[in-house]
Amino acid sequence: MPLLEVQTARQQQQFCDLPHRLHRHAPAYIGPLDNEVDAVFDPAKNQLFAAGGVAQRWLLTTAQGEVSGRIAAFVNPLTSTATDASLPTGGVGFFECIDDQAAANQLFDVANQWLQARGMLAVDGPINFGDRDRFWGVLIDGFDHEPNYGMFWHPAYYQALFENYGFQLYFKQYTCHRPVHLPLHPSFHQKLASFEADGHYRFAYARKAEPEKMAQDFHHVYNLAWGRHAGVKPMTLEQARHLVQQMKPVLDERLLAFAYHNDQPVAFFLSLPELNQIFKHIGHRLNLLGKLRFVWQRWRYMKRTDKKLLGIIYGVIPDYQGKGVDQALLTWEQKRFIEAGYQNIEMNWIGDFNPRMLVTTRSIGAKTIKTHATYRKLFVDRPFERYPIIR
Template identity: 25%
Template structure:
């Protein structure tokens, strides 16, 4: 068959099972390999994210994966998914009743993009949804948003990377941007401004405050503490969906290999944990050498990097302060204290020169103010879109 513009017609296949998921992942990997500055991720990790038996996200969500075909060749992919916990959130926080999502979006051309989006929307309509939000691949805690600024440099650990033309295709399909997520680039070779140094010194003199390293030997308990603070601290944020106990346990296990004690901090007030900051060395710099494969030599690059990740960039993916202390001087003071201490270690021990902070919601005034005060600059923007379903 031939479409109206003379191209061979597109067919959309719903895929499932081990072989279907593997095809879906491999289509995405082939597209990523063609995007400038993209970094190949571990295939095993990508397979786990879409496997209902291994990703606890599916304990409260369901999804359908689709692959677009033309002339017997894959020309795109998309997921359509429904998070039952997101449906229970207040609508003014981004999701709420009737909200389905799309993610893992790749397309050869605009015709394919439209066919994939239409297919995902139709599936969501069949499931009773009235609104589609995306791209979110697949949990809000994984890779939310479409990269619309920052394609000129490689992504850091756990950040999505998409070609610029996807923006026009999604917007051309009737989607409107509802939220922008920022990441900030921070040069840590310079001292922080005097005002930050004064705030940090004041906090160090406060006997009620303790900023300490995480204890990797007690990592299960430490991870539970951190994620409990996260669930509380982010609970009023746009896009928030609570992490379940199963996800907390799973996340703790997944994070442990990239945890270095001196790069991750918990702040205590009167001996009670009230804030945290996580910092990960950028494993993408090792993955770029391994090609996203453990064999035959990828394991060696990753093992060498894991033992001593020198001269690598850093990423601060998560931080939080308990709600009872937010919108106070203490919240910003704790943040500056943790940022300052982690930066010192990153610079002196790991010989790092830069860090990336984020993502940060565009209207998170507190975090945007902190990022501005330490003189970091926006280096990437991710857009999240919505459209009604008829």
């Protein structure tokens, strides 16, 4: 089958259209927004290009010219040697394909050859040319559940296409769910009561009217809690300000809560209304009409009392870990979730390399309902190692 490099505007649109054409009849399918996929490959919008990153996309077509597959390959200079300096690793992502191993092999071959020509000794996929919070992993379980915003829905045969080609499991990604009203363990309430009785601690949610304070508090906790983890780069204050600005149109301020000790932020828990529950009524093109539809659909959704929220990230700075601050903060937040009309919460994926976080989710009664997988394939003869466990 002919392979084409994505170069023209028409080919870019064909790249975006393919998953919607392949999966539109699947009941659980909700696709990504075209503009967000395009932004990944736009040097004006993706700062990895300025940092020395490179990316390429391909379309696979039939003899009649119909698109039957797509793939992207990229080298992220900030993470290519993050876990092993002796094994520079590129990425493939945005893979979509008909149920045909030979077609998939063509896509994998062209992407991997492109990466090897740029000095890569391994490839991870499917991943994003950017952060892990979106477009990461292939769905391998939970096909009857709708994807959360930023995550792909895939048909079951994709797993076999990757594994038959020789990709090996690098790590699993678990999406966990719990009803908001599900009671927390009494010990959580005891922690909250203890902290509230201590005059040095307080809990509060963010205020849209104070974006600078929101950015500074988030920046402080995030860098101390997450900035030293492999594959996670520290955030600048300017990036935090930009993040707050991006979130403002969709942020329910009751879903970003902070714990303070002597007015110093020591923990946060960030959630958002689950945006795919809005976007599924809009379509995948956020043009002017799409934006108008979004405003209307968001207004309707926020009036509902059966909303779903997506837990994005929580963090506790090291000096306060193990003290129960996170348990107290979650207990404090539960009441606000209920008052705001949220019935269900799903948490942004947690890797199997993070057992402490998985224990935390189990402690609040959350259960895994979706599993994605990130694979790795070596181009050199050496023992395969899975992603290192966070200790």
